[in-house]
Amino acid sequence: MVTPIYERFRDSIRAEIPVALATLIEGPNLGAKLLVEESGFSLGSLGGEELDRVVERDAIAMLEAGTSEVRHYGSHGEARQHDLSVFIECHSRRPHLVIFGAVDFTRALASQGKLLGFRVTVCDAREVFATRRRFPMADEVVVDWPDRLLARIGNDLGPRDAVCVLTHDAKFDVPAIMGSLPTRVGYLGAMGSRQTHEKRLERLLEEGVTAEELKRVKSPIGLDIGGRTPEETAVSIVAEIIALRTGRNAPSLSEAKGSIH
Amino acid sequence: MDEIFDDIERWLTKGQKVAVARVVDIEGSGPRDPGAAMAVNEVGEVAGSVSGGCVEGAVVGEAIELLEGRRTAGITTFGYSDDEAFAVGLTCGGTIHLFIEELNW
Numbered sequence: 001m002v003t004p005i006y007e008r009f010r011d012s013i014r015a016e017i018p019v020a021l022a023t024l025i026e027g028p029n030l031g032a033k034l035l036v037e038e039s040g041f042s043l044g045s046l047g048g049e050e051l052d053r054v055v056e057r058d059a060i061a062m063l064e065a066g067t068s069e070v071r072h073y074g075s076h077g078e079a080r081q082h083d084l085s086v087f088i089e090c091h092s093r094r095p096h097l098v099i100f101g102a103v104d105f106t107r108a109l110a111s112q113g114k115l116l117g118f119r120v121t122v123c124d125a126r127e128v129f130a131t132r133r134r135f136p137m138a139d140e141v142v143v144d145w146p147d148r149l150l151a152r153i154g155n156d157l158g159p160r161d162a163v164c165v166l167t168h169d170a171k172f173d174v175p176a177i178m179g180s181l182p183t184r185v186g187y188l189g190a191m192g193s194r195q196t197h198e199k200r201l202e203r204l205l206e207e208g209v210t211a212e213e214l215k216r217v218k219s220p221i222g223l224d225i226g227g228r229t230p231e232e233t234a235v236s237i238v239a240e241i242i243a244l245r246t247g248r249n250a251p252s253l254s255e256a257k258g259s260i261h
Numbered sequence: 262m263d264e265i266f267d268d269i270e271r272w273l274t275k276g277q278k279v280a281v282a283r284v285v286d287i288e289g290s291g292p293r294d295p296g297a298a299m300a301v302n303e304v305g306e307v308a309g310s311v312s313g314g315c316v317e318g319a320v321v322g323e324a325i326e327l328l329e330g331r332r333t334a335g336i337t338t339f340g341y342s343d344d345e346a347f348a349v350g351l352t353c354g355g356t357i358h359l360f361i362e363e364l365n366w
Binding site for chain 2: 001005006009010023025030031068070090
């Protein structure tokens with residue numbers, strides 16, 4: 001027989017509602033469960049009010065970071081004690097990949113993003129290009145200006161999310177980058193040759209963005225793997241997103257000097 | 262766990278008992294991160310995985326023992342060392358800690 005905890009856990013995961021499940025894996029009440037959601041809703045107990053309160057707080061923080069791990073506590077939830085081990089399994093919301101520019105490279109990048117578990121949004125102001133037919137793999141295709149989309153969703157972007165600017169046109173690139181800089185987005189990349197990027201930087205500086213802020217922009221976009229086709233370029237971009245998240249020292253095109261292909 | 266719910270539902274509907282094994286910790290290189298889960302029903306059918314295929318066979322054995330009452334819920338560790346080179350282990354040299362329990366929660 002399963003209980004309402006399992007049913008809620010299953011239903012939340014299927015509905016993509018972030019949920020954490022804490023299981024007591026060492027100590028008394030072995031197997032006890034506490035389900036926690038971002039809103040603070042909880043179900044079940046690990047065996048004590050104080051312990052539950054501490055684990056709830058930790059689980060909500062872990063949901064934000066998207067990690068699952070074992071935490072140790074005293075029997076009343078004290079930190080730095082080791083009476084109990086609790087496995088906190090987190091199912092966070094999918095990271096969000098926002099791609100500006102409905103170009104050929106976008107199709108390949110959207111597919112790569114889906115492969116890696118991102119929720120993918122494609123945005124372009126030109127309605128002949130930004131169509132469902134051209135991007136069936138995307139979760140949403142938005143016909144709008146980059147700054148307007150970012151005004152709506154910018155607050156929700158966080159360290160696990162990514163913005164890729166593939167428009168190749170200063171008219172769209174500049175508002176997309178300016179709209180992304182104030183957000184907490186983890187990865188911000190912009191496509192273009194070194195020459196294109198130099199010109200784009202000048203435009204952005206003229207608009208009042210500081211050189212310090214612009215260090216966040218990865219351009220030319222992607223890792224230095226000699227990618228040429230849209231598909232190869234997409235691999236180099238998602239690889240750079242992964243390397244930034246894991247903190248690994250992979251060679252970015254933006255750090256290198258020579259030709260990008 | 263999302264990929265194993267369909268199988269779990271099917272087994273529960275048939276009135277079968279289900280054991281769940283989840284990766285809770287890894288040391289060194291391990292193929293699956295904490296949270297990877299596998300479910301086993303009382304006739305030994307499997308959904309999901311907890312490694313690259315190295316320890317799944319042994320987990321089925323542990324799960325059946327649990328469902329038959331011959332072991333209790335708890336942590337089971339699989340690792341690699343020279344003196345147990347022919348025992349169940351991870352070819353990658355890592356160690357994984359699994360929590361195995363019956364799905365009765």
